[in-house]
Amino acid sequence: MAIQDKEICWVSEPELSFWESTFLPAIAQGLKTTVGHIFDNKTVTQEFPEVKPNLPANFKGVHRLNRDDEGRVKCVACFMCATACPAHCIYIDAAEAPWEDRDKYPERFVIDELKCIYCGMCEEACPCDAIELTSEFDISGQTREEMLYDKDKLLSIFDQTVKLPKDPVRTHGGVLGPASEIVQPMPPGKVPPPLPIISRPANDSSH
Ligand code: SF4
Numbered sequence: 758m759a760i761q762d763k764e765i766c767w768v769s770e771p772e773l774s775f776w777e778s779t780f781l782p783a784i785a786q787g788l789k790t791t792v793g794h795i796f797d798n799k800t801v802t803q804e805f806p807e808v809k810p811n812l813p814a815n816f817k818g819v820h821r822l823n824r825d826d827e828g829r830v831k832c833v834a835c836f837m838c839a840t841a842c843p844a845h846c847i848y849i850d851a852a853e854a855p856w857e858d859r860d861k862y863p864e865r866f867v868i869d870e871l872k873c874i875y876c877g878m879c880e881e882a883c884p885c886d887a888i889e890l891t892s893e894f895d896i897s898g899q900t901r902e903e904m905l906y907d908k909d910k911l912l913s914i915f916d917q918t919v920k921l922p923k924d925p926v927r928t929h930g931g932v933l934g935p936a937s938e939i940v941q942p943m944p945p946g947k948v949p950p951p952l953p954i955i956s957r958p959a960n961d962s963s964h
């Protein structure tokens with residue numbers, strides 16, 4: 758399609774006066790701004806790493822695997838987090854639990870922290886609050902393998918962060934994800950209402 762002449766906005770080069778062409782007014786304006794900031798006491802930069810930034814309470818940083826009251830990994834290897842993860846960066850090998858109070862536990866649990874997009878879906882999906890995102894963010898590694906956080910590393914992050922005032926904020930500071938809400942017991946003889954049936958057109962092949 759040909760472009761009409763009236764659709765084009767022609768911009769002509771501005772004409773500089775004699776003083777403007779020396780650039781002295783622009784330099785003076787720049788120096789005025791610089792000197793103004795020298796005497797302005799308002800801090801606009803965060804002096805990381807000497808000063809840790811004050812992160813919001815819902816900041817989503819590195820994961821941790823929580824421990825139960827007996828210090829065991831809380832995870833029951835249900836794969837809900839790995840299923841919900843949009844980045845497919847959680848790898849779990851489930852095995853028979855060595856304890857009597859659960860069927861399974863994660864023999865291997867790895868999160869690729871480089872692939873993770875820190876969305877928090879794993880935390881939302883977990884039915885037993887075994888995985889949480891912490892306020893830790895300044896992680897680094899020399900190799901890609903170092904950024905694969907295994908079970909021991911994820912448990913050690915729990916040990917490092919569990920006493921920080923900010924970190925248990927999602928578990929202890931308010932409403933949990935839908936999977937963790939306390940379900941009120943139904944009165945005897947009552948059954949829960951059926952889930953709504955969503956009908957789809959006959960030619961819908963998306964499921
Ligand atoms: S925060 Fe999101 S992307 Fe990262 S592991 Fe959890 S679900 Fe996956």
Ligand code: SF4
Nearest residue numbers: 832833835836838883
């Ligand atoms: S959803 Fe929770 S319990 Fe299930 S595998 Fe993930 S961390 Fe473990």
